[in-house]
Amino acid sequence: MDVIQSYRLRLQRKRWRARAFRKRRELAPRTVRTGLIKPSDILCFVTLRDELVRLPYFLKYYRSMGVDHFLIVDNDSTDGSDQYLAQQPDVSLWHTTSSYRGARFGVDWLNWLQSRYGHNHWTLVVDPDEFLVFPYCETRDLRALTDWLDSASIKSFSAMLLDTYPREAVGARRYRPGQNPLEIAGWFDPGNYTISRNPLYGNLWIQGGPRARRFFADKPDQAPALNKIPLVKWHRRYTYVSSTHMLLPRGLNLVYDEWGGEKASGVLLHPKFLDSFDRKAAEELSRSEHYADGREYKAYVADGTENRSLWCRFSEHYSGWRQLDDLGLLSTGNWA
Amino acid sequence: MTVGFVMLAHTALDRAAQVARHWARNGSPVVIHLDRKVSDQAAARFRLGLQDEDRIVFCERRHCEWGSWSLVEAAQAASELMLERFPDIGHVMLVSGSCLPIRPAQDLCDFLENRPGTDFIESATTQDVPWTVDGLNMERFTLRFPFSWRRQRGLFDRWVSVQRRLGLRRRLPGGLVPHLGSQWWCLSRRTLSGILNDPRRKEYDQFFRKAWIPDESYFQSLARKHSRRIESRSLTLSKFDFQGRPHIFYDDHLSVLEASDCFVARKIWPRAHGLYSAFLTRPNFARGVDEFRPLQVTRKFTAARHRRTLGRTGLYMQSRFPHTHWENGITARDYSIFSGFADLFPGFHEWLERSAGVRAHGRLYAPDGAQFSGGAQMVDGALSASPTLRDHDPRAFLTNLVWSARNTRQTFDFTPADSQAIAPIVAADPGAQISVITGAWAIPLFLGGGGPSDIRHLAADLQRKEAAFVNTLREPWAKARIRIWSLADFVEAPIEHLQEVVDEMAAPHARRLREVPQMRDLDGFGSFLQGLRDTGMHPYLTGDFANTYQQTQFSELACRTVVDKF
Numbered sequence: 001m002d003v004i005q006s007y008r009l010r011l012q013r014k015r016w017r018a019r020a021f022r023k024r025r026e027l028a029p030r031t032v033r034t035g036l037i038k039p040s041d042i043l044c045f046v047t048l049r050d051e052l053v054r055l056p057y058f059l060k061y062y063r064s065m066g067v068d069h070f071l072i073v074d075n076d077s078t079d080g081s082d083q084y085l086a087q088q089p090d091v092s093l094w095h096t097t098s099s100y101r102g103a104r105f106g107v108d109w110l111n112w113l114q115s116r117y118g119h120n121h122w123t124l125v126v127d128p129d130e131f132l133v134f135p136y137c138e139t140r141d142l143r144a145l146t147d148w149l150d151s152a153s154i155k156s157f158s159a160m161l162l163d164t165y166p167r168e169a170v171g172a173r174r175y176r177p178g179q180n181p182l183e184i185a186g187w188f189d190p191g192n193y194t195i196s197r198n199p200l201y202g203n204l205w206i207q208g209g210p211r212a213r214r215f216f217a218d219k220p221d222q223a224p225a226l227n228k229i230p231l232v233k234w235h236r237r238y239t240y241v242s243s244t245h246m247l248l249p250r251g252l253n254l255v256y257d258e259w260g261g262e263k264a265s266g267v268l269l270h271p272k273f274l275d276s277f278d279r280k281a282a283e284e285l286s287r288s289e290h291y292a293d294g295r296e297y298k299a300y301v302a303d304g305t306e307n308r309s310l311w312c313r314f315s316e317h318y319s320g321w322r323q324l325d326d327l328g329l330l331s332t333g334n335w336a
Numbered sequence: 337m338t339v340g341f342v343m344l345a346h347t348a349l350d351r352a353a354q355v356a357r358h359w360a361r362n363g364s365p366v367v368i369h370l371d372r373k374v375s376d377q378a379a380a381r382f383r384l385g386l387q388d389e390d391r392i393v394f395c396e397r398r399h400c401e402w403g404s405w406s407l408v409e410a411a412q413a414a415s416e417l418m419l420e421r422f423p424d425i426g427h428v429m430l431v432s433g434s435c436l437p438i439r440p441a442q443d444l445c446d447f448l449e450n451r452p453g454t455d456f457i458e459s460a461t462t463q464d465v466p467w468t469v470d471g472l473n474m475e476r477f478t479l480r481f482p483f484s485w486r487r488q489r490g491l492f493d494r495w496v497s498v499q500r501r502l503g504l505r506r507r508l509p510g511g512l513v514p515h516l517g518s519q520w521w522c523l524s525r526r527t528l529s530g531i532l533n534d535p536r537r538k539e540y541d542q543f544f545r546k547a548w549i550p551d552e553s554y555f556q557s558l559a560r561k562h563s564r565r566i567e568s569r570s571l572t573l574s575k576f577d578f579q580g581r582p583h584i585f586y587d588d589h590l591s592v593l594e595a596s597d598c599f600v601a602r603k604i605w606p607r608a609h610g611l612y613s614a615f616l617t618r619p620n621f622a623r624g625v626d627e628f629r630p631l632q633v634t635r636k637f638t639a640a641r642h643r644r645t646l647g648r649t650g651l652y653m654q655s656r657f658p659h660t661h662w663e664n665g666i667t668a669r670d671y672s673i674f675s676g677f678a679d680l681f682p683g684f685h686e687w688l689e690r691s692a693g694v695r696a697h698g699r700l701y702a703p704d705g706a707q708f709s710g711g712a713q714m715v716d717g718a719l720s721a722s723p724t725l726r727d728h729d730p731r732a733f734l735t736n737l738v739w740s741a742r743n744t745r746q747t748f749d750f751t752p753a754d755s756q757a758i759a760p761i762v763a764a765d766p767g768a769q770i771s772v773i774t775g776a777w778a779i780p781l782f783l784g785g786g787g788p789s790d791i792r793h794l795a796a797d798l799q800r801k802e803a804a805f806v807n808t809l810r811e812p813w814a815k816a817r818i819r820i821w822s823l824a825d826f827v828e829a830p831i832e833h834l835q836e837v838v839d840e841m842a843a844p845h846a847r848r849l850r851e852v853p854q855m856r857d858l859d860g861f862g863s864f865l866q867g868l869r870d871t872g873m874h875p876y877l878t879g880d881f882a883n884t885y886q887q888t889q890f891s892e893l894a895c896r897t898v899v900d901k902f
Contacts, residue, residue: 136586136588139586139587139588140586140587140588143607144586144605144607147584147605147607148584151581151584152577152579152581158654158655159654160653160654189717189718190716190717190718190740191716191717191718191719191736191739191740192717192718192719192720192725192736193653193732193736194728194729194732194736195652195653195654195657195729195732196729197657204654204657206654207728210718212725213718213720213722213725217720217722217724217725218722218724219724220724220725220728221728227654255654255655256654256655256656256657257644257647257655257656257657257658258657258658258659258662259658259659259662260645260646260647260656260658260662260663260664261643261644261645261646261647261656262643262644262647262648262651262653262655262656263644263655263656264655265653265654265655312714312718313714314714314715314716314717314718314719315718327740328648328651328653328739329653329654330653330654330655331643331653331655331656332640332643333640333643333644333655334577334578334640334641334643334644335640336583336636336637336639336640
């Protein structure tokens with residue numbers, strides 16, 4: 001990597017920061033409780049739209065994991081998500097009616113909030129349908145992980161997206177608020193992921209899983225990216241480049257070992273395929289507010305309504321982080 | 337006689353206070369050195385909280401930095417205070433604020449009384465241990481280190497190399513043999529006062545002040561001078577990771593810590609409520625266990641080091657993606673590739689699964705999709721047979737399959753008609769066993785019944801691809817176990833060749849083949865090849881078949897199915 005390229009990336013980072021700064025005007029504070037944030041708090045940043053049904057379990061999950069404060073951008077929900085969130089004592093809420101797509105799928109908004117409130121904090125950026133698991137998470141909380149990362153001078157932690165789905169047809173069982181979504185969508189693909197290195201940013205590009213094999217079998221290049229780096233000891237100079245797939249400065253993307261060893265990593269369980277998925281798919285298609293014109297949703301709708309189960313004989317049912325470690329989907333690294 | 341604790345504390349003061357109080361209440365005095373970095377307010381609160389304990393005293397505070405002389409000074413000052421204020425103690429143990437007693441204090445006293453006059457300090461000469469960081473060994477003592485290794489790494493490294501280049505060296509004080517070891521020691525009163533009251537202490541202090549990480553060498557070297565009896569080991573259980581940082585104990589380590597029978601362990605995570613409440617509430621009864629053996633702890637941390645430095649062979653994932661040649665083996669276990677066998681033996685896969693206990697796939701890289709064993713559309717790992725998904729990353733397709741199905745050996749066919757991108761990868765893989773019968777691609781052409789002029793282009797294409805594959809296998813960097821026969825050579829002694837291949841696959845329980853697969857009738861094959869030659873296409877990879885090749889031998893072979901000679 002030569003000096004010129006380094007410099008270009010530096011300029012690019014500054015451009016993203018300037019853009020985030022500009023986009024801050026799109027955010028209207030609803031109930032902002034950021035005064036409650038203590039210096040060592042772990043912060044969770046979310047942008048969402050119409051996720052009321054998922055929110056109770058989402059908040060419960062991350063509270064028990066040790067998140068101290070949630071900073072949430074509500075992209076014009078109509079289902080009452082905003083009222084629900086405004087009542088939560090550990091949530092700061094911003095509202096926007098601007099385009100999700102125009103804010104680069106929410107990245108600009110969250111980059112701004114992170115640079116404003118996340119500096120020197122461990123920050124977790126997730127969607128309401130993403131659930132972080134990491135080594136020992138049944139006995140150690142997020143604070144144990146971040147303390148260990150601090151002691152090892154590690155600034156970013158990788159957690160790849162693992163799509164989970166029900167055994168029966170998608171939407172056959174109704175998801176009730178507060179329910180663990182994995183009770184319905186608890187199956188995943190254990191070992192069909194492909195990886196390549198992004199030469200410019202240094203991150204890995206991971207594809208595969210049920211969406212690739214089912215919706216993108218004839219165009220695997222377009223299959224969604226599953227690599228994510230959601231947990232970062234934030235500095236106001238940092239920016240996410242594209243979703244939480246990669247960051248600048250690019251040293252933060254080196255969450256993998258290149259000399260044969262394994263670094264510690266987690267997984268974002270992604271029970272996307274609940275009964276709400278159909279509705280979301282239809283809605284997002286008409287709004288065209290999603291990544292690459294929602295080709296994922298198009299592919300899904302084109303797949304037809306019959307035989308909507310993603311399950312196959314080789315699917316695994318989620319039973320805990322140790323199972324993911326055995327399968328090689330996450331690693332304990334040198335954390336023991 | 338009892339043991340006194342010198343505690344160096346700088347963070348998690350609540351925990352340090354809790355542990356100090358525990359020791360004091362069990363009869364051991366504690367001298368605490370509190371880092372100057374702790375705010376005055378927090379320090380005052382800390383002292384106030386412990387003022388009711390008359391066996392806890394505080395020594396003067398100073399700034400302590402990792403690896404610096406100030407840590408030795410702190411230990412010296414606290415030890416002096418300990419020896420002066422508590423004349424009844426026989427041993428002094430140096431601990432940190434993140435240490436936790438695992439066994440009752442009485443156990444430790446008994447242990448020390450059973451070994452009178454013994455000093456427990458890990459102390460090894462620099463030449464004999466691999467505990468070097470940054471390639472500094474003896475140079476820890478002979479160079480000067482004015483820059484912080486943690487905060488000014490660039491300057492640190494540059495200054496070291498300048499000194500090396502200029503040959504700058506410091507002289508060791510006469511008679512001093514530098515030793516290294518864990519900074520957590522337990523010394524007898526006699527040895528400790530010998531070190532602190534050494535007539536040449538000023539000279540030694542001057543010397544170690546400028547050495548690198550003196551807290552791992554000052555007491556370790558001087559104990560050698562003053563001790564009558566050294567056991568070179570630390571009574572504190574402390575394990576370091578591959579970067580030399582201490583491993584941390586959490587609540588879920590409770591059982592391995594209990595099983596270790598160690599006296600004191602560090603570092604404990606300050607929020608490990610389970611550990612603190614478990615170990616600090618136990619009654620102070622001697623348990624009658626003498627020695628300690630932290631086997632499980634060691635095993636656990638060794639596994640972590642292994643995981644971090646070597647990783648799991650054949651696994652490619654979000655946090656392990658090695659550069660080429662750094663994989664420690666490309667695939668997770670041995671597998672076999674057969675080229676030409678299925679053309680020669682119609683029931684080859686079924687036979688192979690029966691004889692060798694493997695999963696025998698067809699052509700995994702066939703253009704119209706992977707032919708999994710039993711005609712399945714999917715295989716372990718939810719790996720799809722789709723040709724586009726496979727060709728998106730042919731290497732990952734193979735490594736995923738072998739990883740996900742690593743309980744069973746996998747075999748597959750590879751023909752010149754398949755996608756050839758995988759060839760250099762398998763050739764370089766020490767886990768691959770590749771057996772090739774060259775020219776066997778001519779058999780289906782022969783059986784297909786087309787005239788030589790119809791198939792000569794196809795045959796030429798297959799031959800070209802197979803020749804390229806064979807050349808790849810003969811590259812000097814090829815690491816697979818490779819066998820190549822021409823078709824003519826193979827059919828001379830098919831059973832011996834099959835036996836050889838299967839023997840290597842099933843090495844631990846090698847068996848004689850009880851059954852050989854039915855071989856195709858090659859009657860007329862020689863004439864077929866001659867026909868090809870007559871069109872101008874020379875099938876040289878098949879080897880030499882006579883125009884009317886020994887028909888009798890083939891039909892005989894085809895009938896013979898049981899060859900167990902014994």
